[in-house]
Amino acid sequence: MRESELPKIPQRPSFDETAAALLTELVAHLREHRTDLRQEWAQRITKAKLLTAMTEEEVFTEATAVYDQYVEALETGTFEALQAYARNLSERIIPRGVETDEVVGIVLLLRDVLARSLFSKHQHDFAKLDRILDAYEPAANRIANTVAVGFVQERERIIREQQEAIRELSTPVLQVRERLLILPIIGAIDPHRARQLTEQLLHGIRATRGKVVVIDLTGVAAVDSSIANHLVQTVEASRLLGATVIVTGLSPSIAQTLVNIGVDLGKMNTVGDLQGGIEQAERLLGYKVVQMLQDDASLTH
Amino acid sequence: MAVPILKQGDVLIASIQSALTDVDLVSLRDALVNRVSSYRTRGVIVDVTALDVLDSFASRTLRDLAHMIRLRGATTVIVGIQPDVAFAMVQLGLTLEDIVTALDLEEGLAFLSVRPKQ
Numbered sequence: 001m002r003e004s005e006l007p008k009i010p011q012r013p014s015f016d017e018t019a020a021a022l023l024t025e026l027v028a029h030l031r032e033h034r035t036d037l038r039q040e041w042a043q044r045i046t047k048a049k050l051l052t053a054m055t056e057e058e059v060f061t062e063a064t065a066v067y068d069q070y071v072e073a074l075e076t077g078t079f080e081a082l083q084a085y086a087r088n089l090s091e092r093i094i095p096r097g098v099e100t101d102e103v104v105g106i107v108l109l110l111r112d113v114l115a116r117s118l119f120s121k122h123q124h125d126f127a128k129l130d131r132i133l134d135a136y137e138p139a140a141n142r143i144a145n146t147v148a149v150g151f152v153q154e155r156e157r158i159i160r161e162q163q164e165a166i167r168e169l170s171t172p173v174l175q176v177r178e179r180l181l182i183l184p185i186i187g188a189i190d191p192h193r194a195r196q197l198t199e200q201l202l203h204g205i206r207a208t209r210g211k212v213v214v215i216d217l218t219g220v221a222a223v224d225s226s227i228a229n230h231l232v233q234t235v236e237a238s239r240l241l242g243a244t245v246i247v248t249g250l251s252p253s254i255a256q257t258l259v260n261i262g263v264d265l266g267k268m269n270t271v272g273d274l275q276g277g278i279e280q281a282e283r284l285l286g287y288k289v290v291q292m293l294q295d296d297a298s299l300t301h
Numbered sequence: 302m303a304v305p306i307l308k309q310g311d312v313l314i315a316s317i318q319s320a321l322t323d324v325d326l327v328s329l330r331d332a333l334v335n336r337v338s339s340y341r342t343r344g345v346i347v348d349v350t351a352l353d354v355l356d357s358f359a360s361r362t363l364r365d366l367a368h369m370i371r372l373r374g375a376t377t378v379i380v381g382i383q384p385d386v387a388f389a390m391v392q393l394g395l396t397l398e399d400i401v402t403a404l405d406l407e408e409g410l411a412f413l414s415v416r417p418k419q
Binding site: 205234240 | 387
């Protein structure tokens with residue numbers, strides 16, 4: 001989230017000057033008691049059994065850094081540095097299995113520790129405490145928000161990257177012989193995967209100078225008509241690149257869908273199973289596979 | 302921009318170097334159809350590797366070119382269609398159905414060389 005997208009802190013304009021002065025006082029207080037407060041915070045984190053994936057020293061180091069960033073954000077009213085730190089921290093701790101509730105939990109704990117320290121400092125001057133809290137609360141809320149959002153965004157980024165990786169792995173284009181590619185497809189095809197499949201196949205043809213491609217659909221139970229249409233288009237696009245496509249392992253259901261959409265069978269070269277498809281591809285490429293003469297003994301080894 | 306037409310044995314090669322206007326395409330078509338009767342040309346290769354877009358006019362012009370050249374007694378091969386261009390063409394229904402296509406110039410020449418002389 002950009003800074004401009006964060007909810008604005010509601011401020012009473014007439015109190016601006018006072019609020020700024022109070023914040024300065026607040027920051028001075030937090031700086032002065034840095035060691036105690038930081039210590040207390042780290043202890044409460046351990047006691048609450050948060051960040052159990054990290055050692056106590058690590059928790060203390062991170063707590064120190066977060067504390068300083070926190071005070072700085074309070075002082076300057078700018079959150080970029082904190083945001084960047086939160087993202088960086090998330091990047092380091094997400095792989096260690098730290099959960100969202102833990103991160104939110106520690107930020108809220110810090111908020112609590114600081115608020116308590118303010119209570120104890122100003123307990124004799126209730127009016128002043130009230131004004132200090134007025135200045136502190138919105139800024140603290142915003143900081144908690146920034147850190148939590150930063151963490152969640154980092155998680156989402158990782159999830160997106162992993163999804164992308166899974167998708168790429170899901171449509172491998174394999175070269176089995178010079179100029180012969182196979183594209184085994186397993187599992188349901190959604191529109192995104194279909195697009196990816198086409199893209200990888202066409203670029204694969206270009207990169208490996210593929211001449212014959214076998215698309216094996218044995219692992220696909222059914223497709224809807226738009227995906228079927230997409231497959232036909234992929235076959236035609238491959239032809240424009242000069243490659244011949246052989247489709248193998250069509251299930252009865254896919255065959256029916258293809259007939260329903262009125263596919264031109266002259267354009268679709270289909271063979272029953274993958275083995276048959278590869279054999280035909282080898283014939284098209286002029287390969288001849290010959291079994292070597294061998295005695296039974298060598299087969300068993 | 303005029304497209305250079307090279308002679309390689311009994312094959313004419315038109316190698317498009319940059320995006321072409323409709324007028325350029327039509328003059329390329331006319332030039333190839335004219336030249337095909339000279340030097341006993343057997344095949345024509347049009348290399349479109351440099352084109353990022355092949356719209357309906359360009360596809361139709363290429364198809365017409367191939368048909369006219371066939372009527373003049375030679376075979377046309379379109380080579381070097383880019384993957385993204387190919388899929389965009391198919392989605393627009395421009396499949397160049399009865400025209401030979403090949404991956405690149407080398408493939409196009411290989412295709413023409415294995416065909417017996419007419």
